[in-house]
Amino acid sequence: MGRFPKPAEGSWTEHYPELGTGPVSFRDSTSPEFYELEREAVFKRAWLNVGRVEEVPRVGSYFTKEIDAAKVSVIVVKGRDEQIRAFYNVCRHRGNKLVWNDFPNEETSGTCRQFTCKYHGWRYDLEGALTFVQQPDEFFGLDNARYGLKPVHCDVWNGFIFINFDPEPRQSLREFLGPMITGLDGYPFEKLTERYDFVAHNNSNWKIFADAFQEYYHVPSLHPQQVPSAVRQPNAAFECAHFQIDGPHRLVSTSGTRRWKMPPEFMYPIERVTRSGLVGPWRTPETPLPAGLNPGNIESWGISNFQIFPNLEILIYGGWYLLYRYWPTSHNTHKFEAYTAFHPARTARERIEHEVAAVVLKEFALQDAGMLGGTQAALETGVVDDFPLNDQEILVRHLHKVVVDWVEEYQSERVPAEV
Missing domain, CATH: 3.90.380.10 (Naphthalene 1,2-dioxygenase Alpha Subunit; Chain A, domain 1)
Structure with a gap:
């Protein structure tokens, strides 16, 4: 077609x-x-538009997106390298929803230097890396490098931010959009x-x-x-x-x-x-x-x-x-x-x-x-x-x-x- x-x-x-x-x-x-x-x-499996670049105007700007059809919550954030990334909104410790305000099922936005889990205080930087664990000696050979936020494929076309939940998208965003x-x-x-x-x-x-x-x-x-x-x-x-x-x-x-x-x-x-x-x-x-x-x-x-x-x-x-x-x-x-x-x-x-x-x-x-x-x-x-x-x-x-x-x-x- x-x-x-x-x-x-x-x-x-x-x-x-x-x-x-x-x-x-x-x-x-x-x-x-x-x-x-x-x-x-x-x-x-398809590329989904979740916002625009104006919604994350500066380093540390973020918003969350609740996507019922995929049964997930996503964090979209601008990193220190000015790149826009997306992550599943899940703390890697016990699976708590990481970013929310008064009501965990409502979307939110803001600006921050890092993401901190409300449950046990684990912290992640703007690029999704795990940077702090409470009482790390209580764990059994915990390797922080293995427990960063789980990424979601993310790309931008003409300022429109798209994500894709497929572990290996069949097409790049531009290929998917077509001529x-x-x-x-x-x-x-x-x-x-x-x-x-x-x-x-x-x-x-x-x-x-x-x-x-x-x-x-x-x-x-x-x-x-x-x-x-x-x-x-x-x-x-x-x-x-x-x-x-x-x-x-x-x-x-x-x-x-x-x-x-x-x-x-x-x-x-x-x-x-x-x-x-x-x-x-x-x-x-x-x-x-x-x-x-x-x-x-x-x-x-x-x-x-x-x-x-x-x-x-x-x-x-x-x-x-x-x-x-x-x-x-x-x-x-x-x-x-x-x-x-x-x-x-x-x-x-x-x-x-x-x-x-x-x-x-x-x-x-x-x-x-x-x-x-x-x-x-x-x-x-x-x-x-x-x-x-x-x-x-x-x-x-x-x-x-x-x-x-x-x-x-x-x-x-x-x-x-x-x-």
Whole structure:
């Protein structure tokens, strides 16, 4: 699936015959047994984005990440050599969770010179080496060099920190991302440091929420404020301009009507006053755009949504971007993390513009989230198991196929070879 075809008019899915065009099953989103396989096959083998370099700005800066799908806690820290590393959040003495504040299951962050276990006082430096043991003579030939923190594979692409739990990852991070994603090299992510974060806990499988942002077929029904019928061409379908697949990753690009070109009655009053909202501030700083941002060469390009397998999406709107992460917590629940990132505001007005955009975008995202519980409950009845997908839902089809493929590959590797 590494080719970038330019499809014939009106067709996307048929250019990927391995995807098929028939109805699909969503049993991969309702089965507890499948989820357990998915945890091992996907979330313990793929590269996972856990943060950005701005979250560890100086030597000793750290944060922890609780990853339910892998049943682990991770420490990400910048060492004295300015390198960013990741470690399992486990003291090597008796297995106590090493870094936490008031509640051991909650994530935390800060700056320190070393990590000290609350239980028996063992200490580790920023590079993970064991540096101090209480009453070392009480142990039996303890070799400190053997008991440093257990590392997790960690790498950085364009400021995004990724980890991989596989003892021997099959690909480097850059190989895993592939040319479609690395085509974003040169986009100034490092300059977009004013962030507005939010988290939501959802009663649905993680893939069901990801599906909502892989197609815009639902927009006229679920988000009529986004593209009101009154401003669409008569009888015109609401379609995306470009879909693309590269390995396990996906891309959808759209053009569409700019918010400020709509009649005032179709905008929130706060949008009219602040000149900001669903598509971000109406004025954004000039930003150099790499060729990979608009691979479909859409003349009236508006948004490109890069969906990095398994659970990361980066939606780029030119001068700013929106990020989503979907973290499974069970077969039918997940934690949704999101943030908007802008150039640092230069005036109070720009700060207001950014805050309004963040709030309006959150509202639209939560409109999607509000559908999920009903979707999950209906799927779990098992009454229907063949769902037709249209050509605009090619990426929904692709995500579920890739997850199943990874699970089947994992299972095949664990079947003893026939003698």
